[in-house]
Amino acid sequence: MDQPVVDSPVSERGRSEAPIRARILQAIFERRLHPGEKLTEERVAELFGVSRTVVRQALARLAQDGIVEHQPNRGAFVAAPSRADARHVLDARAVVEPEIAASAACGCAAAAVARLRRHVAMENEARAAGERATLVRLTGEFHIALAEAAGNPVFVRLLTELQALSSLAILLYARGEHAACPPHEHTDILEAIEAGDGELAARRMRAHIAHVADELDLSEPRERPLGLAQALGLEPGGAAGKVAAGKLSGKASGRAGQRSRPSPAAGKGA
Template identity: 60%
Template structure:
């Protein structure tokens, strides 16, 4: 490789970073919009739209969208393109079943060896939730209550677990928009009781509180109700009745 080629190759990454967003940053921004419930289930996203919004090439956008589709956050539909996922009640039950298996063990492990810095980060996060609730900043509050669960996974020190929880939490946010009668954030006291149990090293209490919390979320989603009939199925039924 000659000197001129090396100079060009060294310059391109810095140019892209300074004049547009990276693929990882685009994914982070889209996930933030999902966590704040600014992006609705079924909302259509195009490469051109996102490339313009983030001032990047469609190639970078395509990479970000492919990763989000791989994680289930976006769905690719024939002749439509990519849309924000719309988890069914069955899919939501599956999501929460995984969370009920994983998250009690996360807090149990944190309580087994509670560290001062970890508890301090959790307490600081609770203060942010309290402040957003006090200010009536619903979007920020919804995002923070979701990010609380991601922080627990991060503090557990498992990168793969954090990635898994990010996808599960994003899908839970979308399911709440679809199936809950209210779009409220988590109740104000339940995160605090989990942190208190971690702080005193009571793993059983922390796990029990987390399970109670997730069951509370599940109850609010009314997942025992039947799936709504699709418009196409209804039209087919109407046609049979007419005949």
């Protein structure tokens, strides 16, 4: 399978804030970094091997896009869209994305169509392999790739922001499991683009966004955030933590047993 679009290996750490933004966005697209997660400057700087100044720049850029929220005297947090925010994001997508699809259908180069085809093929591979995190990221990135195919950098920036906010809204308000885009709908949109039918591409995209909206129940938040390092893919979520937890549990059980053991005087009459 091809490499992820926004993946930024830790081995390529540098002084730029771009890799930090890219990794945070990837974690949001994969729905591993959740709404309300605290982004502590010191911890992020430690994880990426950069200064707090670089981290501050990355968080400021994300805050400009509404993806991070700065709270006075508390720090930076992954945004937690309200129900109204979620509706606004979906309304914006319903207006903008059909136009992007129509624009791509009317002027998309053959090379761009081929890239979209490869992207949809990667989605299908991830779905068949049960690679959930990869699938949800790829299905979100399809919409950004479509904006790139339309040749409008403003659309690309806008869709990057809207997709990140959509991912956060889905984590909070999804009716069931955190759904990726419905199967086959991206293929249907792409076929309309390949046929040069802008009206059909727009109509299919509009229906697609409506299906995404139907999967949201804007009433009650869901799920607990992961730890920051695990969400960013910079710390194994595995054995060491489980062993430590087991030791702590064992100690706690031992102490509980000692407390519950009767004293020598127990059971004697008064």
